[in-house]
Amino acid sequence: MDTLATTNNTIIQVQDLTKVYRFGEGEVHALRGVSLSIQRGEFLAIMGPSGSGKSTFMNILGFLDQPTHGQYLLEGISGERLSRDELAEIRNQKIGFVFQGFNLLARTSALENVQLPMIYARTSTLKRKEMAIKALSEVGLAGREHHHPSQLSGGEQQRVAIARALVNQPSIILADEPTGNLDSKTSIEIMGIFQRLNRDLGITIIMITHEPDIALYAKRNIHFKDGVVVDDRENSSRLTAAEGGRA
C-alpha cells in the first residue's frame, strides 16, 4: 500500500464503466460510461434520484457486482478475472460496508456482530475480541458490547455497523444511505463519526445519500443521473458535525 501511495495517491480508478441489466427481451442501462478517480483520504457523497445508477455504482465499487464494460481498479486491483471467493477476500480485507438498514445479525451481541468480518479473516478468537472492543469504543459504544441490536437505538445500531466496517482496517468504507433510517440529530452524529474516522485515521469514505444537507458533511459531491455523472465538485460549504455523546 505504501509504495502505491507514494507513487500515486489514487485509491480508486474508474474508467468508462457501463452496466447493462437484461430482462428477457428488454435492457436497462444502469451505468452508461462513468469515469472518475478517488484519492486516498477523500470523503465522497454520491447523490442522485433513484434509478440514476448510484447503487449499481456502489455495488461495483464494493466488488459485489461486475461491470458490463469498462475498468474499475481498487488500489490497482481489478476484480475482472477474480473468482467469487477471491472477491470475497478483497471485500473482507479492503472494504467496510455500512447499510441503510444497518444489516446487523439479530439475536447476536454488538461484540459478536463486530467480530463477523474477522471470523472470515481467520483472526484468532482472542485477537478478534480485543479488536472488536477497540472498534466499538472507537464509535462511542464502550460498555455496550453485550447488547443485542434489539436493545440498541437506530443510531447505536449504525455505530455497531460502522465498528464492523472498521474492524479489519479497510482501505475504503462504502456507506449506502447510512442515515436513511435515522432522525436528523442522530444522522449528524453519524456524520461526526465519519468525519473523525476520515480525518484522524485517514480512511477513504464513499457515501450515497439523497439528503443534500447530509452531503454537506462530505468533502466532495458527485451527482448521478441516468447512469452518468452530471456534476462532480468540491464541497465549498462543508459542515463539521459534533459527534454527540452516547445516545
Next chain:
Amino acid sequence: MTRLIASLHIALRALVVNKMRSALTMLGIIIGVGAVIAMIAVGSGAKQRIEEQIASMGSNLLMIESGSSTSGGSRMGAGTTATLTVDDAKAIETEIPGVKYVAPSIRGVAQVVYGNQNWSTGITGTSPEMIEIRGWSLSTGRPFTEQELDGAAKVCVLGETVAENLFGGIDPVGQIVRIKKIPFTVVGALTPKGQTTWGQDQDDLIFVPLTTAQRQLFGQTFPGMVRNIAVQAWGPDEVKQVETQINELLRQRHHIQPNQDDDFSVRDLTEMMSSREASANVMSVLLGSIASISLIVGGIGIMNIMLVSVTERTREIGIRIAVGAKTRDILLQFLIESLILSLMGGILGIGIGMVGTIILSSFTQWPILFSTTAIFLAFLFSGSVGVFFGFYPARKASLLNPIDALRYE
C-alpha cells in the same frame, strides 16, 4: 481449526435460537433411529434365542422316533407304537461309521418325593451318552456310569427345576429320592438350559439309567423296546450320510419291503432350527429396512427445514457474504447445522429406541439384544443422512448473490 470452531459456534447458535423448530426437525431422525434400534434389537434377540436353543439341543443331532402304527385303517402319529429296540441302537452304534454317540431312551411321568417335598416330572431312562449328546453339563456331582446302566442301579441325575423344587438350595448329591416309591440315589444335577421357544421348561426332568427305567419304573409289554434313539454324528458334514445309513439299516433290521412305509422316522433337529434361524434373519432384515425408510423420511424433513431456514436467513447470508464469507464458509455453516440436528437426533433416537425396546420386551417377554455395531451404524447412518440431505440447502445458501440477498425482505 479456527474456521471449524467458528462455524460450529454459528451453527449451534442458530439451532438454539430456533429451539422448537430444531426439536421438531430432530423428531424425524429420532423416530427413524429409534425404530431401527428397536427393530434390530428385537430381530437379534429372536436370533440369539434360536442360536441358544440350537446350542442347548446339542449339535449334529438326529432323532429317531418309533413310527406310526396303523390301527383300523387310520394312521396314528409318530411314536404311537414302540418299534425301536435297544438292539437297533447298538446296531447303529457299531455299524455306521459317522456316528459318535447313540442314546436310546424311554420316557414316563412319575411323582418324585424327598422328605415332605414332592414333584411330578418327566423321567427319562437313557444311557449316559444322552447328557453329552444333548449338550447338558453338570452343576454338581457326576452323570451315571456304564456300569450303573448295565447293573440297573437306582441312581438319578436331576434337572435344575426338579432339584430346586425338592431341595431348595441344598446340594442334592448323595441324597435319596423316591420315584414311584422306589428309592434312588442322586448322583448329579444339571446346569439349567431355560425355556424353549414354545415356553417349555427344559430343566424339568430326571435322567435315570435306561435299564432301571425299563425294569423298575415303566414295566413294558415288549422288553427292550425304546421310545426314541438320539444319534450324534461326528460333524455337520456327516449328518446327511448318517441319516441315510440309519434309514437303510433300520429298514433292513425291521424287514421292511421296498414298497412299504418306514415304521420309524429320522429327524435332523439342527437343520430344523437352522431354517428357523434363517427366517428370523429375514425378519430382522425386513424390519430394519422398514425402519430405515423412516430414517430417510426424517432426512427429507431436515432438508425441508434447512431450505426454509436458508430462505428465512437470506439477509443474514447476504451480510456474511458481503463482509467476506467464502462459499465454503457458508456451505460449512449450514452443513454443520444439519449435521448437528441429525447427530443429536441420532443420539436421542438411540436412547429412546433402547428405552422403548426395553419397555416393549417387558410387556411382551420378547427376547432383545442390543448390538454395539448396530448402534454405532445407526449413529453413523443418521450422520450421513444429515450430510446428504443438508448438502443441497447448504449449497444453495453458499451460492446466493449477495446483492439480492441483502435486498431480501
